[in-house]
Each structure stands twice: as C-alpha cells, then as structure tokens.
Amino acid sequence: MTYFPEEVVEHIVDFLGSHGDRNAVSTVCKAWYQVDRLSRRSVFVGNCYAIRPERVVTRFPEMKSLTVKGKPHFADFNLVPYDWGGFAQPWIEAAARGCPGLEELRLKRMVVTDDDLELLARSFPNFKSLVLVSCEGFSTDGLAAIATYCRGLRELDLQENEVEDHGRQWLSCFPDSCTSLVSLNFACLKGEVNASALERLVARCPNLKGLKLNHSISVESLNKILARAPHLVDLGTGSFTIDNRSETYHRLINAFFKCKSLRSLSGFWDASPFCLQAVYPICTNLTVLNLSYAPAIQSADLTKLIGLCFKLQKLWVLDCIGDKGLVVVASTCKELQELRVFPSDIYGTGITAVTEEGLVAISSGCPNLNSLLYFCYQMTNSALTTVAKNCPHFTRFRLCILEPEKPDPVTNQPLDEGFGAIVRSCKNLRRLSVSGLLTDQVFLYIGMYAEHLEMLSIAFAGDSDKGMVYVLNGCKNLRKLEIRDCPFGDAALLKDVAKYETMRSLWMSSCDVTLGGCKALAAKMPRLNVEIINENDGTSESKENLSDLQKVEKMYFYRTVAGPRNDAPDFVWTL
C-alpha cells in the first residue's frame, strides 16, 4: 500500500525535525516504521525507565544523538532521595554494544559515574558532544577520561552538575592534537583548574565559540583567554573580581572591546558593581545575559548595564533588581523573549524585592515575551489579567509567590481569576506553574482553556478532588503533572486511569492519596510503574504492617514498556 518507494519516504521524513512527528510517522505502517527506525539520527527518551536501553539501541542502529532524562523534576528541590535511581550506566553500555557510531549524548538528572565516562570515552570513535545537566556521581577523573580519549571532541557542556573535585589535571588531558573544541563549559566545577593548560587549549582551538569558566579562573587568566579567542560568542566569566583601577581592569576593557562576536554572557559570581563596567563595550550586541549568580550587584548597577542591552532576548537576574529595575528592562529590552527572576534571599526572611508591578511593567514593554520564571513577594489578579492581555504568546509561564497560599493582597481573593486569564489568553501555553492562594476554580479554567498544556506544577493549591479531575479531564496534551501539598486523594487519582497512558509521568507528594488507592491504580494499569517512595524504612516488615488507609508521602508513577525496574533501592516500592 505504499505509494512511494522507501527512498522517497525517507527523504520526506528527513525533513521532520520533532521527535513527536517522527514517532507519529513510525506508527503509520510497517514500511514507514522501518524507514523511520533506520533513518532516525536523533533519539529522545524522556524517562529512562520507560523503555529498556537495549530496545532503543536495537530499534535505532544508526542513531547519532541520544538524549535521556532520569529523575523526576521535583528531584531538583530535594524531594527525591539521593539514590532513587536514574543510572546512566545501562544506557552507555547498551549504546557501546549496539551503536558505536554514536556522536552525541545528552543526559539530564541522571547518575553518571567515572566508569561510565571512561566507557563512553573509549567506546565511540566519532564522539563529538557530551552534555550533562543536573547530573551527579562523577568526578574530575571522569572528565580526564573524556579529555584523553575523545579525539575530535567538539562539545563538553557541564550544566549545574555536582562534580567531585579530584584535582586540576583533567584539563591537561586534552592532547596537543585536540583542536576541535567548539564549546567548553565547566562553570559548575568547584575546584581549581589548570589555567595555563586552559590558555593553551583555547589558543589551539580556532573554532571555539562557547567557553564558560569556573570561579577558579582569575581575571588575569581571563584576559589572556579573551586575547586568544576574541571570536567567542558565549562567555561565562566565572568569578569576576578585579582591583579597582588596576592595569588588569584596563586590559580587560580592551579585551572585551575586541570581542565583537560576543552575544551571550554569564558568570559574574563575585562581581562587584565596578567590574561590570568592563563589559559595557559589548552590551549592545548581547542577546543573552545571565546575572543570576551575582548577589553583590545592586539594582542601580544592574540597570546601568541592562540599560545598554537593546538586543537582549534572554535575561536571568536576581530579584534585587527590584520593580524599578524591571521598568528599565521593559523600556530597554524590546526584543525580550525569556525572563527569569530568581530570589536572592533564599530562606525567605522577607527581603524579596519584586512584586506584581515589575511583572506588569515587563509585560507592557516586552510583548514578545514567551517564557517566564518569576519568584515574587506577591501577585494580584488584576496584574495577571493585564499581563495576559499584554503577552498572549507565553509558551512557558512559571510564577512562584514565595509565601505558599498567599492571596491577592489588594482584594484578599484567591488568584484563580488571574491564572484563568493567563490560560485563556495564551493559547500556546505548554508549561505552567501556579502558586499563591488557589481553589478548585483555577483548575477548572486550566482544564477548559489550556489545550496545549504539556507540563503542570501545582503546590499548596485546590480544595478537593474536583481540582485534579478538572485538569485530567481537560488537558488533552498533558504529559507531566507534578503535585505537592494539595488535598487531592484516591477519588481523583482513580477517576480516569486510562488517561495516564497518554502521559509520561505523575508525581504526588504530601497529598491525600492512600496506599490502597495506589495499589488499586497499579492493579488496573499494568503498564504503569507505580512507585511509593518511603524514606523512613524500606524493610519488608514495615511494608506488611502498612495499612491501605495510610496516606502515601510520595508517589511517582510513569508509563513504561520495560516493566518494574530492577535497580530500585529499598525505600522505593513498586506496586
């Protein structure tokens, strides 16, 4: 029944970029499944336990790029115990056996060991790119193996990983013959790095476009590096402490002046306000600016810098910028697409500095805004309604009011109407996080209007099971739902269990779901792994003694064709 020969189908399918589209193609018929599987170069596995690595490798033998994600998102906030799982080892082993042509590996929230990295380095002769995001379990020894054995490495990108420091030698392991680096990010490393080895490495890699340094690199070293690589596009400065008016400072200004290609800046960890002036020469070219790790810089200096950045598209700052600072952003950065405002006062002693006013200002000045993460002291329905009207293009909207269940301070009402306005107006919303005082009503709105919503995060919200049911009934494209501290229980959980096979995963912690409810779910849905995470004790005696009526502290379930996992620790109980 195929109207086209396979080569033509393959050619057409090649134009499909998204994984979703290619997945759809593969279900049309056996012939198209074959075409897709043999021609698929880039494979995305959203949950490492949804499928066995061997099956992926067998199905896609020509795979060049593999992305795998491990722990659930709430692991970022310490809600998932350390050794829950998400091991990279089986993936790297399977790929080493079945896919020696692999060129690119991206892992997120997974446990990666030095042995894994060494196996990776030795198994793939064409390996070009390693990206590790929020991973842990490895040390600089593993990095040394990558540097030593990956000839032709183009990209080593370490984002916010916990890396054990075993010394500074790893960077020297890049052989003199390594000239292929395009992107190197070691900003998250806590230890010293061999600065002169780095300078030599930078000097011999003419294609280097991205370089993100860690705090150990001095400004003197940065000067030398910039002198060697004025063609950098993306720079992480590491720390940025300079003596006032010293010669180093002047050389730095000159160095930045020569960096005509620089478009993205980050780092600035110990930066004092004075140091920021060194980057003024290149501000007008910047499209990405991350100042979210610079708590020493106050609003006035931040706004002086940002006031020059007319072309900014992505801005990450701390809330010490203040509402007034955000007004400056709004009047300067007309092309802004993504804004993240992080709290500088993390343990909440009340010195948070942005409110709804800052957000409203941004929304009226930056109509192209499509992605927001905003930690604030308070929010009003009126402000959210205005924001919804001004910025209908949001695809990601995450609002975190620091005090849980805080109502609209002006009206003392819940924020249902405000978030309702957001979901009504933003027809392309894919990701939403809600906060503040919220009743079931907001979930009715979300279910009704958020047609394209794929990920929803809820905390301290809702009144009853109805809230959760509205969401599950309404959001047809929902993939990930994560809920904490909400009064949702078994009735909501069990209302429409078939829905869960259309989703990747669901997390519920500190809710009203009971052990009996989870058992019932597991019984009805054999293709879900329903995990109960109970850190108190995982002994089998305690499991027997648990009553079905007992509330479950943490439940995480996900669809899978791999069956229950064999690497679960004692405190994880798969029903």
Next chain:
Amino acid sequence: MDGGVGYVDMDALKATELRLGLPGSDPPEKPPPTTTTTARPTKRSLDEDRAARREPSEGGRATSTRATKAQVVGWPPIRSYRKNSFQAMKAAAEAAGLYVKVSMDGAPYLRKIDLEVYKGYKELREALEDMFKCFEGCKGSEYAITYEDKDGDLMLVGDVPWEMFTSSCKKLRIIRGAEAIRGLGSSQ
C-alpha cells in the same frame, strides 16, 4: 539597615530575623533543606494549615505561614545547585573581605567597600572619590575621611600603618565642608 536591597547585610538581617530560639542565644544555622524523616514533620496537618492560612487576621497568618515555611522541604522551588552556590558565596563573603560601611555627609545612602581590595591609603582615597563623586557638589569642597575604630572613636584616616588601620576600622565617614577644614591639621 542600610539602604540597598542587593547584597544582604548580615548584621542587620540577623537583627530582624524571626528566630525560634531565646533572645540572646545564637541564631541556629539555617540548615539546607533536608528530606523529611517522618511522614509529616513538625508542621501541622494540612487541614489545620489551610484553616490557619485563611484567617482574616493578616498578622496571625503571616507569622504562622512564615514559621511553617521555615520547615517546608523543597520550598521555594529553587534548584539545589543554586541554593548551594548561594550558601557557598555567602560563606566565602563572610570569611573573606572586610566590608565596612561608608557614609558621606549629605549623601542619601551609604555604600559598602571591601578594605581588603585596596593596597593602601592612596587606592582607598581614589576609590572613595570615585564612589562619591556624584555628590561632590559644584565646588570640589574640602573633605576629610574619618573612621570609627574598635573603641568607637572617630579617627582621621591616614595616621596609622595600613594594616593597623584595616584591622581596627569599623566604618568610614566622609566629613565635608567647614567641619572638615576645622578638623584638618597638618596632615593630608
């Protein structure tokens, strides 16, 4: 509390901190969020929390929520990497650096500088001139840089060796105008 809302002044912060200890006792080190060791830790049941939070009295709710917040694991939702970095930064800043306040007569807000950054009086003077030049006034008026030492006395900057100065200086004050001229002797 000094004016800026940027880098947190730990002394002022401690003075306003809501604590669970007795007055006068050392503030407990704020622990990084840990995983709960019991099914529901010291916080009350969820129903009680929700009832308390809906109390009309603002003050009551604020304190109860804040007290509860101090015990809520994983809230606010900030990546542990970021939280740990901030803790490390605060620790490093407190360990290193001699931050002292600098006030200038007539200036609307104070500044803070790190004395360890300067090699001597000359750099310090230049830095202070730079910092406060917007408040200089139409004529480059006379001014004197003074500091408050460990005993609380107001001293003229420059009399003692640099190291002795940095170890005894608690805050700086720039005195302008007539007062300064009166005070200035043969030095400067």
